[in-house]
Amino acid sequence: MPTVTFETLTFRADHEFVHVDLLRSYTTKILKEELRAIAPFTITSPHEITFENIPVKRAETKFFSLLTKAFEHLKTKLTGNPATYIHRNSGIPLIGNVAFGIVYRGSSIIEIKTNNGCNLDCVYCSIAEGISSRKHDFVIEKDYLLDELDKLLEFVDEPVEIHIGVQGEPFLYGDMENLIEDLQETDRVHTISIDTNGTLLSKQMIDRLAHCTKLQLNLSLDALNEETAKDVAGVKSYNVKHVQEIISYASSKLKVIVAPVLTPCFNEQEMEKIILFVKSLPVQPILGIQNFLRYKAGRNPGKELSWEDFYALLQNLEQKHEIKLRLAKTDFAVRETRELPKPFKEGDLVTAIIKAPDRFPNSVLAVAKDRTISVPGCLFQKDKQITVKILRDKHNIFVGKLA
Numbered sequence: 395m396p397t398v399t400f401e402t403l404t405f406r407a408d409h410e411f412v413h414v415d416l417l418r419s420y421t422t423k424i425l426k427e428e429l430r431a432i433a434p435f436t437i438t439s440p441h442e443i444t445f446e447n448i449p450v451k452r453a454e455t456k457f458f459s460l461l462t463k464a465f466e467h468l469k470t471k472l473t474g475n476p477a478t479y480i481h482r483n484s485g486i487p488l489i490g491n492v493a494f495g496i497v498y499r500g501s502s503i504i505e506i507k508t509n510n511g512c513n514l515d516c517v518y519c520s521i522a523e524g525i526s527s528r529k530h531d532f533v534i535e536k537d538y539l540l541d542e543l544d545k546l547l548e549f550v551d552e553p554v555e556i557h558i559g560v561q562g563e564p565f566l567y568g569d570m571e572n573l574i575e576d577l578q579e580t581d582r583v584h585t586i587s588i589d590t591n592g593t594l595l596s597k598q599m600i601d602r603l604a605h606c607t608k609l610q611l612n613l614s615l616d617a618l619n620e621e622t623a624k625d626v627a628g629v630k631s632y633n634v635k636h637v638q639e640i641i642s643y644a645s646s647k648l649k650v651i652v653a654p655v656l657t658p659c660f661n662e663q664e665m666e667k668i669i670l671f672v673k674s675l676p677v678q679p680i681l682g683i684q685n686f687l688r689y690k691a692g693r694n695p696g697k698e699l700s701w702e703d704f705y706a707l708l709q710n711l712e713q714k715h716e717i718k719l720r721l722a723k724t725d726f727a728v729r730e731t732r733e734l735p736k737p738f739k740e741g742d743l744v745t746a747i748i749k750a751p752d753r754f755p756n757s758v759l760a761v762a763k764d765r766t767i768s769v770p771g772c773l774f775q776k777d778k779q780i781t782v783k784i785l786r787d788k789h790n791i792f793v794g795k796l797a
């Protein structure tokens with residue numbers, strides 16, 4: 395009997411629908427009636443549906459057609475926000491947008507962004523991500539991302555760091571461990587760094603990743619006091635003890651950077667406690683305290699500390715606790731690399747096709763010449779042709795307006 399199997403999908407039925415989870419954190423549903431119209435079916439395992447009395451090819455074609463339709467209503471499970479699945483047949487390139495895909499700024503650190511959505515709601519979040527976010531989300535097929543990254547690595551042609559700097563929490567992405575494993579095997583990659591809030595990590599996951607010698611975890615830790623930690627994380631379920639355990643365990647197996655964000659009026663008094671915690675660990679991770687900065691699209695709970703005051707504070711703490719806190723550019727070994735050509739530049743008029751909603755309401759992603767262009771102030775009409783005037787082209791990140 396024909397069986398359709400998907401490692402990235404999980405099926406479960408209720409009385410009316412088959413619910414389809416994509417990469418663990420995104421979900422959609424198909425009417426059972428529509429599946430029965432293909433042929434009688436059974437969910438034979440979480441990743442498999444078996445159809446009766448129908449040739450395999452026919453079952454697959456009909457099922458793919460239903461799935462494609464269902465993906466138009468994909469949602470992020472945590473928030474219910476609409477989401478777009480970007481895969482190799484989606485017609486959406488991976489260069490052009492700062493929120494997903496590949497961001498190459500002509501340096502030896504290449505950013506990749508697999509997904510959006512976050513299980514916290516930090517008061518200082520520079521992109522206002524988290525459970526209160528009402529933005530449109532993206533999630534990317536791992537093998538499509540790796541193939542496109544390979545093309546870029548070939549172009550750059552020198553060893554690079556891959557920074558998994560997702561607008562959201564990267565371990566919500568169901569293929570994250572596989573992605574890290576694949577990057578570990580990629581010759582041109584010397585380091586894989588990943589920013590995570592640590593809440594979804596477990597000791598078992600760290601054991602599974604421990605052989606990834608290129609991996610560096612940048613873990614958030616903003617307070618040790620449990621109530622303060624919950625206040626900064628913006629969710630009452632935040633468990634700082636778990637994150638401390640993960641930091642302690644991961645530090646003995648992998649390179650770890652603990653990265654608190656000093657947010658005035660929230661956690662200044664917690665910095666010394668974090669220093670003492672880090673110093674108490676059997677294998678001491680690097681501590682990189684960051685200064686809270688206000689961003690236009692961020693959550694801005696208060697004033698910034700001037701850089702002068704921030705560095706003076708770090709210097710005091712360094713002297714008092716005999717620990718290095720001020721990280722220099724040389725600590726990250728960033729080099730300039732080959733500039734990627736831009737298919738269009740600021741001021742150009744470009745014919746583009748609308749492919750998906752963009753992150754913010756009333757904005758779309760349009761596609762031209764293997765790049766995406768963010769177009770605010772434009773209604774989403776799939777596959778509509780528009781003319782866009784390019785307003786921003788820096789680092790192959792494109793923003794335009796309807797011409």
Ligand code: SF4
Nearest residue numbers: 512516519524562591
């Ligand atoms: S964990 Fe990161 S992405 Fe999530 S809300 Fe906090 S700062 Fe934003």
